[in-house]
Amino acid sequence: METEKKVIIKASNLNKEYQVSKTETLKVLKNINVEIYEGEVATIVGPSGAGKSTLLHIIGTLDKPTSGEVTFDGESVFSLGSNELARFRNTRIGFVFQFHHLLPEFSALENVCxxxxxxxxxxxxxxxxxxxxxxxxxxxxxxxxxxxxLSGGEAQRVAIARALINSPKVILADEPTGNLDTKNSDEVLNLIFDLRKKYNRTFIIVTHNEKFAEMTDRTIKMTDGMIVQ
Ligand SMILES: Nc1ncnc2c1ncn2[C@@H]1O[C@H](COP(=O)(O)OP(=O)(O)OP(=O)(O)O)[C@@H](O)[C@H]1O
Ligand SMILES: [Mg+2]
Structure with missing residues (x-):
């Protein structure tokens, strides 16, 4: 019997528009509906400009949609006040970016702490x-x-440790291996699978690495602001 999957994040009717001039709006996300299940490693793939980072940032509450809703464990995140939202983000979500964004003046240990x-x-x-x-x-x-x-791969692994320090349920990563050679990116990807196995964390990863995307539980394909199957 298949165990029922628990939805941890649900994005409903997400739209994101930018007013690029007085007369022109750019629709970057077009009515996105997606559910993320607890404990899965999901990848988001698609051509440059498709809206992958925009979607990831909105799911991670770093950015707000023009319309639509994101719920996390059933709670509507954009109805939280700004202090509550900052606290929510800091404790429930871990971020890993393409460039590690570590603080240069501090050691690996200090960066995580x-x-x-x-x-x-x-x-x-x-x-x-x-x-x-x-x-x-x-x-x-x-x-x-x-x-x-540190080497590039090592710095990225520090960034992963940093993303995990507050025991977030969900880790969002935007091209975490985009800046690494094959060996280092394989190491980072294997680490992500090990961490999922050990802690049952949920990972949503934007990647251009097709080999990696194929290894994950689910690949969400985006084109032109929409999810395509
Ligand atoms: N602040 C902004 N103002 C106007 N347009 C924007 C803004 N931010 C992003 N865009 C546009 O939104 C579209 C989607 O951008 P996004 O960064 O989500 O793409 P992406 O799929 O992550 O691409 P890549 O693979 O190159 O990282 C792009 O066409 C981009 O030019
Ligand atoms: Mg991007």
């Missing part, structure tokens, strides 16, 4: 968990390295 300190924890209390996560991503011997003292 800072993400937890933003949600009110002390450096001392988060340090053990940060070390454990960094070991898990294979960087137990690189704790004191600053981003410039």
């Amino acid at each position: 800072i993400a937890a300190m933003i949600s009110g924890q002390s450096m001392k209390s988060v340090e053990p968990k940060a070390k454990e996560l960094l070991s898990e991503v294979g960087l137990g011997s690189r704790l004191d390295h600053k981003p410039s003292e």
Whole structure:
């Protein structure tokens, strides 16, 4: 018997428009409806300009739709006030971007800890968990390295540890391997599968890597602001 899948994120009738001139609006997302299930690794693929990053940012509450709704565990996220929304985002969602966006002045360990300190924890209390996560991503011997003292793949793995520090249910990644060579990107992708297996986290990943997309549970294809099957 197939176990019932639990919807964790539901996007309904999402539209995103930009007013590019007085007379012209650009429709970037056109009535998007999509459900994401708990524990799945889903990829979003499609040509450049299709609206993948826009959709990911709206799902992650980093951006607002022109119309439509996103619910997370049944809760409508855009009806939260801005403080509540910031708190929600910080504790429930982890982000990994194409470029790691680590703070250059801080070590790998500090970069991971800072993400937890933003949600009110002390450096001392988060340090053990940060070390454990960094070991898990294979960087137990690189704790004191600053981003410039890490390889691209290592920096991206620090960014993944950082995304996981607050134990978010969902991790959103926008081309996490877009900037890496084949070996490093394979490592990052294997890590994502290991983490899913271990923690049953949900991953939504925008990628141009077809091989990776084929390995995931589901591929959502986008073209011209729409989801195509
Ligand atoms: N602030 C903005 N104002 C106007 N148009 C925008 C803005 N941000 C994005 N767009 C347009 O929205 C469309 C979708 O952009 P988006 O970044 O979502 O594409 P994408 O699918 O992620 O592409 P890529 O694979 O190149 O990253 C693009 O045509 C882009 O030019
Ligand atoms: Mg993009």
